[in-house]
Amino acid sequence: MYVGNRHVAVATTTEELVFDCPKCNYYAHVTVVGMGEGVGVSPYMMREQAAATEAVDAAESAAFADTMVVIGITPCPKCAHRSRGAVARSMLKQSMPVWGFVIGLALVMAMFGKTLLLPLAIAIAFFILLGVFLAARQVSLATRRIRFHEKTNPAAADG
Numbered sequence: 001m002y003v004g005n006r007h008v009a010v011a012t013t014t015e016e017l018v019f020d021c022p023k024c025n026y027y028a029h030v031t032v033v034g035m036g037e038g039v040g041v042s043p044y045m046m047r048e049q050a051a052a053t054e055a056v057d058a059a060e061s062a063a064f065a066d067t068m069v070v071i072g073i074t075p076c077p078k079c080a081h082r083s084r085g086a087v088a089r090s091m092l093k094q095s096m097p098v099w100g101f102v103i104g105l106a107l108v109m110a111m112f113g114k115t116l117l118l119p120l121a122i123a124i125a126f127f128i129l130l131g132v133f134l135a136a137r138q139v140s141l142a143t144r145r146i147r148f149h150e151k152t153n154p155a156a157a158d159g
């Protein structure tokens with residue numbers, strides 16, 4: 001059994017960044033909101049303050065990294081290009097807890113043999129669908145956290 005405290009922090013950051021489309025060279029200044037979560041652990045309750053600080057630091061850097069993810073998965077407003085790799089990575093990450101559960105179920109299935117095969121297979125299929133759904137929802141929500149400053153964009157005038 002684990003003895004200690006687990007500190008969890010959440011952070012939100014608003015960053016002024018640049019959106020640069022690799023396909024059509026569309027360029028714009030953007031405001032992106034990033035959200036992150038961080039964890040700090042204090043084994044045997046011996047370092048509460050450090051663990052709390054660690055959680056906040058981790059949350060802040062996760063929030064900043066999140067702004068990069070948002071830019072990566074946002075389709076270009078001009079040519080609709082969007083990085084498939086970034087979308088796939090983001091979907092995989094968002095659905096990670098579900099994949100863990102699916103693997104757990106698969107292990108249980110292996111242990112109990114064929115008697116539970118069908119119900120467990122149905123459960124696994126359900127959770128895979130749930131994972132894909134949650135991930136897709138996260139990706140579509142992420143694109144709402146970016147705001148383009150069209151007026152500051154010189155490329156917008158030539159269209």
Ligand SMILES: [Zn+2]
Pocket residue numbers: 021022023024025026076077078079080081
């Ligand atoms: Zn583009």
